Amino acid sequence: xxxxxxxxxxxxxxxxxxxxxxxxxxxxxxxxxxxxxxxxxxxxxxxxxxxxxxxxxxxxxxxxxxxxxxxxxxxxxxxxxxxxxxxxxxxxxxxxxxxxxxxxxxxxxxxxxxxxxxxxxxxxxxxxxxxxxxxxxxxxxxxxxxxxxxxxxxxxxxxxxxxxxxxxxxxxxxxxxxxxxxxxxxxxxxxxxxxxxxxxxxxxxxxxxxxxxxxxxxxxxxxxxxxxxxxxxxxxxxxxxxxxxxxxxxxxxxxxxxxxxxxxxxxxxxxxxxxxxxxxxxxxxxxxxxxxxxxxxxxxxxxxxxxxxxxxxxxxxxxxxxxxxxxxxxxxxxxxxxxxxxxxxxxxxxxxxxxxxxxxxxxxxxxxxxxxxxxxxxxxxxxxxxxxxxxxxxxxxxxxxxxxxxxxxxxxxxxxxxxxxxxxxxxxxxxxxxxxxxxxxxxxxxxxxxxxxxxxxxxxxxxxxxxxxxxxxxxxxxxxxxxxxxxxxxxxxxxxxxxxxxxxxxxxxxxxxxxxxxxxxxxxxxxxxxxxxxxxxxxxxxxxxxxxxxxxxxxxxxxxxxxxxxxxxxxxxxxxxxxxxxxxxxxxxxxxxxxxxxxxxxxxxxxxxxxxx
Numbered sequence: 001x002x003x004x005x006x007x008x009x010x011x012x013x014x015x016x017x018x019x020x021x022x023x024x025x026x027x028x029x030x031x032x033x034x035x036x037x038x039x040x041x042x043x044x045x046x047x048x049x050x051x052x053x054x055x056x057x058x059x060x061x062x063x064x065x066x067x068x069x070x071x072x073x074x075x076x077x078x079x080x081x082x083x084x085x086x087x088x089x090x091x092x093x094x095x096x097x098x099x100x101x102x103x104x105x106x107x108x109x110x111x112x113x114x115x116x117x118x119x120x121x122x123x124x125x126x127x128x129x130x131x132x133x134x135x136x137x138x139x140x141x142x143x144x145x146x147x148x149x150x151x152x153x154x155x156x157x158x159x160x161x162x163x164x165x166x167x168x169x170x171x172x173x174x175x176x177x178x179x180x181x182x183x184x185x186x187x188x189x190x191x192x193x194x195x196x197x198x199x200x201x202x203x204x205x206x207x208x209x210x211x212x213x214x215x216x217x218x219x220x221x222x223x224x225x226x227x228x229x230x231x232x233x234x235x236x237x238x239x240x241x242x243x244x245x246x247x248x249x250x251x252x253x254x255x256x257x258x259x260x261x262x263x264x265x266x267x268x269x270x271x272x273x274x275x276x277x278x279x280x281x282x283x284x285x286x287x288x289x290x291x292x293x294x295x296x297x298x299x300x301x302x303x304x305x306x307x308x309x310x311x312x313x314x315x316x317x318x319x320x321x322x323x324x325x326x327x328x329x330x331x332x333x334x335x336x337x338x339x340x341x342x343x344x345x346x347x348x349x350x351x352x353x354x355x356x357x358x359x360x361x362x363x364x365x366x367x368x369x370x371x372x373x374x375x376x377x378x379x380x381x382x383x384x385x386x387x388x389x390x391x392x393x394x395x396x397x398x399x400x401x402x403x404x405x406x407x408x409x410x411x412x413x414x415x416x417x418x419x420x421x422x423x424x425x426x427x428x429x430x431x432x433x434x435x436x437x438x439x440x441x442x443x444x445x446x447x448x449x450x451x452x453x454x455x456x457x458x459x460x461x462x463x464x465x466x467x468x469x470x471x472x473x474x475x476x477x478x479x480x481x482x483x484x485x486x487x488x489x490x491x492x493x494x495x496x497x498x499x500x501x502x503x504x505x506x507x508x509x510x511x512x513x514x515x516x517x518x519x520x521x522x523x524x525x526x527x528x529x530x531x532x533x534x535x536x537x538x539x540x541x542x543x544x545x546x547x548x549x550x551x552x553x554x555x556x557x558x559x560x561x562x563x564x565x566x567x568x569x570x571x572x573x574x575x576x577x578x579x580x581x582x583x584x585x586x587x588x589x590x591x592x593x594x595x596x597x598x599x600x601x602x603x604x605x606x607x608x609x610x611x612x613x
Contacts, residue, residue, distance in 0.1 A: 002085070002099040003027035003071040004182065005199050006163045008173050009190025009220055013037075013067035014057070016192070020199030021050045021069045023247060026255075026401050027099075027195060028073030029602050031084035035095050037170050038064035043095065045084035049602075065220075066173065068163045068193075070097040076105070077122030086165075087126040089133035090117050093167045094145070096132070098125040099195060100159035100180040108155070128152065132164065145169045146217050149176060150228050153215075159358065161210075163193055173218045176228070177210040181356050181384060184208045184216060184223065186237065191218045196354075196380065197240050198247050198399060205240040209382040238382060246398045254600045256402035256494070260586050261453055264446035266397040266407040267579065270414045271442065279439045281425075282418045290347075290391045293373040294419075295426055297347040301340075301372075302329045303363045304351040307405040307489065308412060312351055313482035314578050315416035321575065322424030332359035335366070342370035349375045353400060353408040355383025364388050377415050379408055393419070402601050404493045406586050409486060410579050417442060417576065441573045445580065448570040452583045455567055459584060462549060462565050463591035466520045472499035473511055474585075476524040477534050483524050483578045487585030494603045495593035504530075504537040515546040522588070523563070524581045527553040528574035538562050549588075551581050 003024030007013045013036050021032055032053040033045025042062055046053045050071055070085035077083035085097045102108070105124035108131055113119075117130050136148035143151070145166035153160070159179030166174065175182055175193055185192035185200035185207050192200045197207060208225070210216060214233065217224045225233040252258035259266075275282050287294065294300075300319060302312035309331060316327040330340070332350075336359060342348070348367040352360050355378035364385065367374050376385040376392030379400065386392055395411035421438055424430035430438070466472075472491055476484035485501035492499050502511055504523070515521065521541045525534045535558060541548055542562060550563035553571050560566045569580045593600050 002073050002195070004068075004097055004099050004161055004163055004193065004195045005070075006068040006173050006175065006193030007190070008066045008218055009187060010065055011190065013064050014062045016203075017067050017069040018050065018054055018057075020192075020194060021053070021071050023198040024195055025050050025071050026403055026602060028071050030072045030074045030079030031081070032069070032071045033084045033086050033097075034062070034067065034069040035086045035165060036062050036064040036067035037165060038062075041095055041165060041167065041170075043086055043088065045081060045086065047080050047084060066165075066170070068095070068097050068165060068173065075101055076124045083121045083123050085125060087121060087123060087129045089129040091133060091137070093133045093136060094129050095165040096125055096129040097163050098128060099161040100178075102128055102156055102160065103158035104156065105158075128156065128160075128162070131155065145172075146174055146215070149174050150215055150230065153178070153228055161195060171219055175210065175216045175218065177214055178212045179358065179361070182210045183382065184210065184218070186223075189221050191220075191223060193218070197242065197382075198401075201240055201242055201247065202244050206237055207240055207382070208235045208237055211387070241381065242399055247401060253594075254402065254590075256404055256406060256590055256600050259400055259402050259407045260583065260590065262398065263407045263410050263583065264449045266411050267414050267449070268446045269396040269398070270411045271418065272396070274418060275439060275443060279436055279443060282422050282439060284393055284418060284422065286393045287375065287391055287419070290373055290375065291426070293345075294347055294423060297325055297345060298343065299346050300325050300327045301342070301346055301348045301367070302327060302351065303332050303335055303348060303360055303367075304329070305332050305357050305359055307409050307486060308351040308353060308357075310482045310486040310489070311409050311412035311416065312349075313485070314413050314479060315349070315420070317479050317482075318416055318420035318575060319423065322420045322430055323427055324429050325423065330363070332357060332363040336362040340366065342367055342372050344371040346372040347375065348372050349377060350385055350389060351377045351412055352383075352385050353379045353397075353405055353412075355380045355385040357385075361385060361388060377412055379411065403603055403606050404490055404589070404600070409582065413578055414442070438573060438575070441576050445572065445576060448572060448580055449583055452569050452580060455584055456587055459567065459587045460591050463588060463595055466547070467592045467595040469497060469518065469520050471514065471519055472497060473507075473514065473519060473521045474499060474501040474524070475504040475507060475521060475534070475537060476501070477504045477530040478528060479574060479578055480524040480526065480528075480581060483582050483585065484522070486582055487522060487524070487589070490586055490589035491592065493606060494589055494600050495596055495598055496604070497592070504534050507537060507540065512540065512544070515541055515544045517545040517547070520547045520549055522549045522551070522585065524551045524585075525559055526551065526569065526574070526577045526581060527556070527571065528577065535559060535562075551584055
C-alpha cells in the first residue's frame with residue numbers, strides 16, 4: 001500500500017526522491033519521509049502529504065547522491081511523524097523503508113526487547129530495522145550488511161518490499177521483495193528503485209522487476225541479484241512501454257477526470273490488435289495455449305476485489321450468457337480463508353488493476369495448489385499476477401493514478417466481453433452473424449462514450465442539486481446490477497456519501513423503507529429485456545416521493561416522463577450496456593466530490609494498490 005523510492009548514482013538524490021514520492025503518493029498519503037546519505041545520513045519525515053515533507057526539508061542541507069524515500073498508508077501505528085518511514089535501528093546501523101506487513105512482528109519485538117532494544121514507534125518496520133541490526137552486531141564483524149538483511153528476512157513472516165541503508169557500507173542500497181512489488185530502473189552509472197514504474201519512466205525505460213525472495217545489492221555501477229538463500233540470479237531486463245505524458249494531468253483538474261475522459265482511448269487500446277480489421281473475429285494471444293481448458297471448463301471462478309469484483313460480476317453474466325459455462329464470482333479475501341472447493345478442471349480468472357492485490361494473489365496460490373488453470377486480467381506489465389498465473393490478458397488501460405478506479409473497470413469489462421464472445425463462438429452458442437454483430441457493437445463503444453462525455457455539463461447541474469445528500473440508492477437489473485454497485489462504490493469512495501447498490505427487484509425487500517423526498521435514487525435503466533420491470537421499480541420509488549436520476553437509452557420517453565433527471569446514452573446491445581452506463585455514474589460521483597471539497601484523487605483512508613490484507 002505504501003510507496004517506495006530509492007536512488008544511487010552521481011546526481012543529487014533529493015530532487016529525484018521527492019519527485020518520485022509525488023508520483024507514488026496515490027499508493028499512500030498518511031505521512032512521508034526521506035533519508036539521504038551525505039557526510040552522514042540525514043532523515044526527514046512528516047505526517048501528511050509529500051508537500052508537507054518538502055516544506056519540512058526547506059533549506060536544510062540534504063545533499064547526497066544516495067537516498068531512499070517513502071510515502072505511507074498506515075497499517076501498524078497511527079499516522080504521525082514518529083511512525084513515518086524511514087525507520088532507523090537503535091544504534092543507527094540500519095535505516096529501512098518498507099511496504100507490507102510483518103505478521104510475526106510482535107513476537108520478534110518481544111525477543112528484541114528482551115535483548116535490550118527499545119522502540120520509538122508503533123510500526124512493524126522499526127522491528128525489522130532492529131532485527132537486522134541485532135543480527136549484524138551479533139556477527140561481530142563476520143557478516144556484512146547484505147548477509148544481515150537476508151538472515152533477518154529469513155525470520156520474517158509476512159509481505160515486504162524493503163530498501164535498506166547500512167551505516168557501515170554507505171556506498172550501496174539493499175532491496176528485497178516478497179509479496180510487495182519493487183522495480184529497479186537502470187541508468188548510466190545509476191539505479192532507481194520504486195514500488196512501480198511511475199517514478200522511473202522519466203529517467204530510463206530499462207527495468208528489472210524483482211520476484212519474490214529476491215535480494216538486490218546496488219552500487220552506483222553494479223547490481224547483484226540473488227535469492228534470500230544467497231543463490232546468484234541473472235537479472236531479466238525489460239523495457240517500459242508507458243510514456244511520461246500518461247502519468248501527468250495534461251490540463252485536467254484531477255487524474256480521475258482525465259482517466260474518465262481517457263476511456264474511449266483505453267477501451268480502443270484494449271481491443272486494438274485483438275479484433276480483426278474486418279471485424280470477423282477476436283484473437284487473444286495470451287490465452288491461445290489455455291483455450292482448450294477454457295472451452296472445456298465445467299466451471300469458471302472469477303476472483304477479484306473492489307471495482308475489479310464488479311467487473312467480474314459483469315463477466316459472470318457475459319460468460320454464462322454467451323458460453324453457457326457456470327461462473328462464480330468471489331472476493332479474494334473471502335475465497336482465501338473459507339477452504340474453497342476447487343477442481344482440476346476449474347478455470348480461475350483473477351482480475352486486478354495493479355496485479356499486486358494481496359488477497360487476490362493469495363487466492364491464486366490456493367487455486368494453483370489445487371491444480372486449477374489460473375488466468376490473469378491485469379493492467380500493469382511486470383506485476384505479480386501476470387507472473388503467477390498460467391496465462392492471461394493485459395488490459396492496456398495505461399497508468400491509472402486516481403485511487404478510484406474508472407478506466408480500469410471498463411478495460412476489464414472489455415477483456416471479459418472478448419473472452420465471452422470467443423468462448424461463445426468456439427462452443428457454438430453464438431452463430432457467425434451474432435458473433436460478428438457483437439464485435440461490431442464492441443468496436444463502436446469508444447465513439448459512443450465520446451457522446452456520453454458531452455453530458456458533463458448536464459451532470460454538473462444534477463450534482464449541484466444533490467451534493468449535500470447524506471444517502472444515495474443505486475438500482476439496476478441484469479447486466480446493469482454490477483453497474484449500480486460500481487456507481488455506489490464510486491460515490492462512497494470519493495465523496496464520503498453513504499450509497500448502496502441493489503438489484504432493482506430487491507428494493508422491496510428492505511431498501512424501499514429508506515426512500516423519501518430526500519433520497520436520490522439512481523436507476524440504470526437502458527432498454528433490455530428487464531425494461532418493463534425496472535419501469536415498475538421507478539414507479540414504486542416515485543410513489544414514495546423519491547428522487548429518481550435515471551440513465552436511459554437515447555430516445556426513451558417512458559422513463560423520461562417519470563424521472564426527475566434523465567441522462568441518455570446511445571443504444572447498444574444490452575450485454576455491452578455496462579461499458580456505456582457506468583460513465584455518467586463516474587462523472588456524477590466526481591462532480592459531487594469536487595463540490596463537497598473532497599480530495600478526489602487521494603480520498604481519505606484509501607490507497608490505490610492494496611498490497612496488504
